[in-house]
Amino acid sequence: MTTRLSAIRQRIAQACHRCGRDPASIRLIGVSKTRDADEIIAAYRAGLVDFGENYAQELVAKAKLVADANIAPRWHFLGGLQTNKVRSLIPVVSGIQTVDRPSLIKELAKRATQPLEVFVEVNVGDEQQKAGCHPKEAADLCRQILEVPNLKLAGLMCVPPIANTAEATRPYFRSLREKRDELRAKLSISDSDTLSQLSMGMSADFEVAIEEGATTVRVGTDLFGPR
Numbered sequence: 602m603t604t605r606l607s608a609i610r611q612r613i614a615q616a617c618h619r620c621g622r623d624p625a626s627i628r629l630i631g632v633s634k635t636r637d638a639d640e641i642i643a644a645y646r647a648g649l650v651d652f653g654e655n656y657a658q659e660l661v662a663k664a665k666l667v668a669d670a671n672i673a674p675r676w677h678f679l680g681g682l683q684t685n686k687v688r689s690l691i692p693v694v695s696g697i698q699t700v701d702r703p704s705l706i707k708e709l710a711k712r713a714t715q716p717l718e719v720f721v722e723v724n725v726g727d728e729q730q731k732a733g734c735h736p737k738e739a740a741d742l743c744r745q746i747l748e749v750p751n752l753k754l755a756g757l758m759c760v761p762p763i764a765n766t767a768e769a770t771r772p773y774f775r776s777l778r779e780k781r782d783e784l785r786a787k788l789s790i791s792d793s794d795t796l797s798q799l800s801m802g803m804s805a806d807f808e809v810a811i812e813e814g815a816t817t818v819r820v821g822t823d824l825f826g827p828r
Contacts, residue, residue: 602640603647605824613818616808627811630677632803632821634659638666640825645672653698653819655680657690664693679819681732684708691717698722698758698800701734706745706752713751720755720800721746723780725773726762733759736780743784743796756798756816757781767806774801774813781814 614624630653633641641652641663652674654660664676677696687708690697696718700706709717721742724733734742739757746754757780761773777799790796800817802810807818822828 602643602824605826606644606647606649609820609823612808613811616811620812622811626816628817630679630800630817630819631824632679632819633663633825634680634821635828636825638663638670641667641674642670642672644824645674649674649824651675651677653677653679657682657686661689661693687712696720696755699732700742700746701732703742703745706742706749709752710749713749716751716753718753718755719746720758720798722758722760723777725759725776725780728762731760736776739780740784740787743788747788747795753794754796756796756800757784758800758817760803761801761806764806767809770806771809771813774799774806774810774815777801778814 609629613627617624617627628651630651631644631649633652634655660676660678667674675695676693677698678690678694679698682697682699682705684704691712698720699722700719701722721739722733723736723739724731743754746752757777759773759777761770764770781796781799785796798816799814802815802818804820804823807820810818
């Protein structure tokens, strides 16, 4: 685990060097869906703090297991979220990266009792089978989030269409960055803590995502190995 984590951090550093960015500005989330608690504990002890899950029930169960091991990772929810799962997630997660509709914002506003980091998920490939809002809907969702005191609008998130090469994902990452910049201007946001982040890039393409402005990358297979 230590070797794999080190290799990923080296790839992050190399990508940052190519585009003149500080590797410390990139947050690495280990995507731990279907992985057992022992693997998460090993990654945490190797130096990884942030972990992401796609299913609410699985995240809540794992959070309890790793808490029993006296470690305190930061949990991020990365999957499609039903409103009836929000209540169980709120006490456990530090962030939800898949906000894509008003009903979910309303439920989060109802349940969040302390500041919660949220990302608006944008369907950059306009794929009907994928979650995420249409790019034209993002502004309204951001406005709604900004009206809720306990929701912190961190930025935008995307899962681009499957591609044969990492380079083929570049236009989608670039479009998310441009959408972020457009929304900051449209909503008159100037502070660096609001709508500044971009969660994009996974094992196969996170270097390209970093070159296009990613501040958070989500890596599963290259960290934990093949499932």
